[in-house]
Structures are given as structure tokens and as C-alpha cells.
Amino acid sequence: GFQPASRIASIGVSTILQIGARANAMKREGLPVIILGAGEPDFDTPDNVKEAAKAAIDRGETKYTALDGSPELKKAIAGKFLRENGIDYAVDEITVAAGAKQILFNAFMASLNPGDEVIIPTPYWTSYSDIVEICGGVPVLIPCDAAAGFRLKADQLEKAITPKTRWLLLNSPSNPSGAAYSQADYLPLIEVMLRHPHVWLMVDDMYEHIVYDGFRFTTPVAIEPRLKSRALTVNGVSKAYAMTGWRIGYAGGPKALIKAMAVIQSQATSCPCSVSQAAAIAALNGPQDFLRERTASFQKRRDLVVGRLNAIEGLDCLVPEGAFYTFSGCAGVLGTTTPSGKTIATDADFCAYLLDEAHVAVVPGSAFGLSPYFRISYATSETDLVEALDRIERACAALR
Ligand code: PLP
DSSP, X not given: OOOOOGGXXXXXXXXXXXXXXXXXXXXXXXXXXXXXXXXXXXXXXXXXXXXXXXXXXXXXXXXXXXXXXXXXXXXXXXXXXXXXXXXXXXXXXXXXXXXXXXXXXXHHHHHOOTTOEEXXXXXXXXXXXXXXXHTTOEEEEEEOOGGGTTXXXXXXXXXXXXXXXXXEEEESSOTTTXXXXXXXXXXXXXXXXXHOTTOEEEEEOTTTTOBOTTXXXXXXXXXXXXXGGGEEEEXXXXXXXXXXXXXXXXXXXXXXHHHHHHHHHHTTTSXXXXXXXXXXXXXXXXXXXXXXXXXXXXXXXXXXXXXXXXXSTTOEEOOOSBXXXXXXXXXXXXXXXXXXXXXOOSHHHHHHHHHHXXXXXXXXXXXXXXXXXXXXXXXXOHHHHHHHHHHHHHHXXXXX
């Protein structure tokens, strides 16, 4: 039979995808399942972006492009970094790939030697640790719980750094916690980074535009230019512009790293999709005002979900600064028994109970490296959210 390569021996199919598959199978059987697991906006791609893609097809932009992004798109990205983040990346300090996920993959593939360590605060986006492992690295997971605001602290970072540390990987606003780092949160971490010049910094700013209550987004290289020579600032169009299916992510970083990443990409995908690149140019250069409207709509739903969760005995949810997830504590329901006599010992048990009995699909904290919590994606209709929260409330009330 088939024997998988050792590099993927410890890596299974993502829990999130497994739960999604089960929930969809239940739906096909006719059960009224509400899925709060998806990591994508429920909005449509803006019309100006779609039109730009159609025009690109009609112009014949249907061939291979430059390896790591067309010059026009790189120019648009450089413009974005300067305009929105105050970072001056030259065009040869920018790379484009089929999603931020491929950016991360290219970067780790291009930089990690076997045994190199990558510091990742938990809870983390599941792909981080899996990509690091596939690339031969060792994820060093640092728990950052609700009491810490789901943010890494300087002393934790200091303690985690070893001679083998290659990268610190940060994500703000975070999937799954929604926590974001303010300038004041970043400063002590930056100080530690400056004391350890062998450590590089990768920041995933994917949810930059989805922040609430006037939170001021910032990114480490904008705060401390001395980090620019050993930082990769990762971003993309998937979440802000509702373009998950177009598969365009990008990053700014030192030329040598960008070149090494292109070597990986050249043997993986040759270039990002030409039509999607034209669309991404329109997204970055086009009108941005719809972002505010969409964020206001997300904020309304965030307030609804957080309010309802905190009214349920046993659950405890911090108010997230951004993204479209809540990461609620569920310590208060552990040790209880379901009406059918099952014990809830873990957050995974709790999520299985919610799916089986309440027909609501959410993802356990264990999938993100921190328990006991569960993630709700509220990028779905208010009607579905209200119904799902009614069901979660009833399901929790039925626990003994
Ligand atoms: N980074 C974070 C934190 C994410 O949550 C996601 C998607 O879920 C990505 C990156 C990947 O985005 P892309 O669609 O650009 O690959």
C-alpha cells in the first residue's frame, strides 16, 4: 500500500476541514446544520475587481506572467505598503504567490534547515505549524491564553529564543482569536527582536482591514525600520476584498529572501494566475470605501455573538479587536454530561456535542493549539448567527 513520506507522517488533514466535511455530510442527509467554521467573508468580490479580470481575459492576459508577480501588480503592492503602512518596499522586495498560504510555504521552504525553530504563539492558524513541519522546521508553540489577551509577551519571547531559532511568526489580527497587537503591544517584542539579530520576523497581516472600535492597525516594520532587513510582511487580498478563490497573496521583505522564495515558486507553480493578478491590481488601486461598510457589518455581528456567548453559563468570550472570529473559553462546561449520557471532557467533545445535538459546526481550540476554547466564524448571516446561538444556549442549558 501507499506509504506517505516522513515529512508528512505527523500531519493529518486539518481538523477544520474534517469538521466541515462532517457538517456538510449531515446537511446532505437533510439535517439543518449551521456551519460557523468557514474562514472566508460572506460578501462578494467587488464589481470593479471582477470587471478588471474580465478585461484582462479580453486583452489576452491569459499566459504565464513574471515568476513572482507581474511588474504592474508589484507596483500596486508597493503603493499599498507605502500608502497604508508607511513602508517603502522596492519592487524587487515584493513577491506574489497563490495566496498568503503559498507565501508562507515559499518563505519557510526557502529558509528552514532541518531542526530550525519557528516560534509560534498559540492559538495559531493551523497551517502555521503544519507548513513549518513540512519544511523540516520545528514549531515552538508558546501558549498565550485569554488572560494574556491572546498576545505574546516579551518575557515569553525572550525565554523561547535559542541559537536554533530562525523565525518568530506573528499574526495580527489573529485567526482564530481576533486579537490584534497595538503599537504598544509590539514595542516590547521588537525590543527583544533587536537584541537577537539571528531571529527573523514573519508577520501575517491578512486581516489588517478588519479591525473594530477604531483600533489602529500597525505592523512591526512600520514601527521599527531596523527590522526591515530581517522581516517578511505578509498580506493578501483574500479577506479584505472577499477574494479567497482568486488565490493571490503577497509579501515584502529583503531581496535575498524574496529571490530564494522565487526559486521555490518556480518549481511549484511557475507564477500566480494571470487573471487573478489583474484583479488584485484593481482591488489594491481601486476604491477602498466599501471596506469600512463591510467592517461595520462585521462589527455588528461580532457584538451580537460576543454578547450572546457571554450570557451563556460556562462560556467566556473576550471581545476581539479584529478578523471575523470569536475564540470563546469553554472551561465552564468541561466535566458536564450531555442528555445522551456523554461526558464533555475536552473542547473537542464540546464541539462534537454542538454538532451532533445542536447541529452547529464550530472548531475546538485544540485545532489551534490552545484549549479549552472554541472558534466561531461570524462571517455568515445574522439570521443564521441568531439561530446558531439560540441552539448553543439550549445545548449548554441541557448539560448536567
Ligand atoms: N493567514 C491567515 C491568518 C488566515 O486566516 C488565512 C486564511 O484563512 C491565510 C493567511 C491564507 O490566506 P490566502 O487565502 O491568501 O492563502
